[in-house]
Amino acid sequence: MIIADDSAFMRKLLSDLFTQQKDFMVIDTARNGKEAIEKIRELKPDLVTMDVNMPIMDGLEALEILMKECRIPVVMISSLTKTGTDATIKALSLGAVDFIEKVSGPISSITKIQTEILEKCRAAVTANVRNYLQASSLRLYPPATVLKPPNPTYTKFPVDVNIFKKGVNGLDGEKIIAIGTSTGGPRALQQVITKLPRDLPCGVVIVQHMPAGFTKSLAERLNSLSDVEVKEAEHNDVVAPGKVYIAPGNYHMTVELQGRSRVIALNQNPPLSSHRPAVDILFDSVAKLGNRVVSVILTGMGSDGAKGMTKIKSTGGYIIAEDETTSVVYGMPKAVVELGIADQVLPVDQIADVLVNVVKK
Template structure:
């Protein structure tokens, strides 16, 4: 039985959602809340398995309430949001704060709930299984470990006293003087046996700035992905010598807001991919919702190719489609699979490994849903298994190899 708490400032919406869940054999509505502050108190009181929460509420909105809840009582949260530009931006912020999923309210409210009833129930059932508390705890532990490593790196060196032999001004060295009879010469003034000449590079040999050494990073993720992507992409250095392509399962309209938010927080440039985009070093390209993304070309001529061919495994964009297209890059490819439901990416990763590519999987402790990474790990396809806070470091190290 899934104990659910419903937070919405609309009495109508509280009633509609309560009736919907109460009619299901696997849900129990333990309470309702009228605003964000009320939701925080009800979470403490009822300890529900799942919280649905509207973004826009008086007294305390859903975003501020979510931030508090994820700090004091991490749990699965599904947000209700509008499809307006403001609504999509707020939804991305909510997902970055730790919300598992969201339900879009067409026209600003769920006036025709019967048209999305199945979607609401499916998302809430899936969200209730999310490993939010363990993921938050794991991420915090990994972050503490990372800070400890950085602290040790920057710690002041220990000064140790070394006793050197002491001589007085009246001591006379024994043996012949090295300066006698011209026997001593300064080694720095000896003639060089070979003069070093720098290698001159002809214009034809210069690597184009778009090539990035011919390497590429490909990332696939789903449920819990926006928060994981924020953890990884914001840690990538500005001078990353190659481009990064990302598939995040997300409907149309939301990937642009996701890219804009990550771009504002990161040293690298992040954008929603457009058909024909040239892949440049230090740039991250996120597949737009409802479009498959592939990579064509080689070296400095690699480009983004978007298409609306049929969904693969019910996904468009699909991680397998991206991974299939980049597998021929071989040893110059670094593929990353992160939190998400199901197994999208595993078949593509098999092809990547067969071509000699390098793979990194997010670990179970920091995954909101340990589905997609688990599938890759269980298939023996992961070269590294890392907590989310360590994935950027692993990417940089793999690219530099």
Template sequence: MRKKKVLIVDDSAFMRKLIKSFLSSSPCLEVIGLARNGKDAIEKIKVFHPDVMTLDVEMPRMNGLEALKIIMEECPIPTIMLSSTTDEGTENTMKAFELGAIDFVAKPSGTISLDLEKVKNDLIEKVENASKVQVSKIKRKYRQQEIQFVNTASMQPRFEKGDKERAKLICIGTSTGGPRALEEVLTALPSSINAPILIVQHMPAGFTKSLAQRLNTISSIEVKEAEAGEIIKKGIAYLAPGGYHLTVEETLEGLKVVLDIKPSRNGHRPSVDILFESVSRLLNIQKVAVIMTGMGSDGTKGLVKLKQKGDSKVIAESQETCIVFGMPKAAIEANVVDHVEKLDNIARSVMKYLP
């Protein structure tokens, strides 16, 4: 099997050497080029035609964001960003997702991370997975305007008869490719939506706040990072903070957010499984669960519990639009999915379940 060709872009010679040594240890990858800045990267992409690229943001002459914009327009390739955990770094990471980056790895200690070894395995795994992504999927331009929903009153009800007045709850799980997928879904939901939304996006601490802020500025609904102890409300989307599991518990005031730092599940904290399992225990509430793009199978065990308890409908993103068809595929194969939808139809499908 042919090794996937990798281009490493970083202005630090030390970082280029370190990243090369990490990626060269993978039997699936071959580093075919090193670039010092964005301009150098564009030239080398046209010469070497890599399958995947790692891209630093802060570089002289042409920074990573400037380069990424040109690359995605002229010669798009799957890209993994290397980001710092500063406020500016997290903001730039969100901009990179808008431009078409697949995923990112947070540098443990700034621009030149002597301790990059901490994220070695994460970096290798993400580059390997990104190298398999079809270029047609990262080039795809999704609609930004709000979709026109059908009149749900004229449709056959999706939940049992007589359940119109029961409370509803939406929960969403996603990973690689998730920021762009969330943007597509959340911007298409009306501010009048009659349910709260709980979201787990695999992302480390420090980055989820920037993602929530970004989604909030472009959505009709309110999007925020979930806070421990708050009572969830209709029309608001709550994003699990990086590094914390998100669950809910029933109180006299309503459903309360619970955040904890219990061990990660399958390498993830927050975990989609843990959110879905928590929601499965809620009584007298109908749940709409959505599983979207991401590697692995996080979410499937939680969906099994949701379906066992009843009062749940599950929507999975189709292979056609997934950046990585891991999480939805696992759920579909477990026979816990009611509908498989293209990304641009998921919001419409969600709304059909709500009164």
């Protein structure tokens, strides 16, 4: 692997961490993006960690070149500033597999995230970078004009839309889309959310594993690229048609019934399987809506969401899982598929059209 960072301290800290592991070998380091590109071309590493902010050529410029030339797994190193979080979200949309929040302060503070660094880099090495980049064609910048909603295309898996026409428990039949994702999620969400039409007749709730601060930047970016309105969820938001709500980092998100309204509730209960927000907690909360729920599990490591989807299935909801060919990390979707509860298993670029078809009938 190659470590690219303009900070000599960070280069040494990361080098020392990785050289202590049997499954990593640091073959070189770079002080800026230009130097990183030259060394990557020459040495052809299996993994790169890339600082976002570097002189001469920053991490975004270098990443864009890498994704066009060799498409190797890249994990970004980012600071928790408005500029840093925005750049990180853009990096993820360009093809970076994941990111690590740069921690400032004493060595004791930095060593606390060593497990996270190793976990994310190990997942990145196995990431399906080439396939998911080939499978996607993204709108990377805000549209100059309002785009016409896409015409639904039917997949080879038939969808029985009749099961969604009636509500349960005497409530109305308005549907809700619930999505869960982790590693590779920002790019996958961009594939799905930017294809949803402005007149989508239901709301969308999303849990993306991501620290506080970064989820707001993700919501803002998706909002700038989409015809639906996308925002970071707030406590007591009423879920409305044509609107997308992303759980804020460090908060669990649930959907509660208040009369005939679905209202978002946020809490800081303990992390579930080290995640806050957790997909399982969101899915468990929407399961009470029965056959009005259309749930989607996208790329991510681990199995968060599988238990919640089992409950959704038991109450009559519909389940879509991203397939292996487009998943950056085929962990969370695989857990659902192996349980045998997925109604459809689809490449990410087909999911939005199926959602539109289902919720508009």
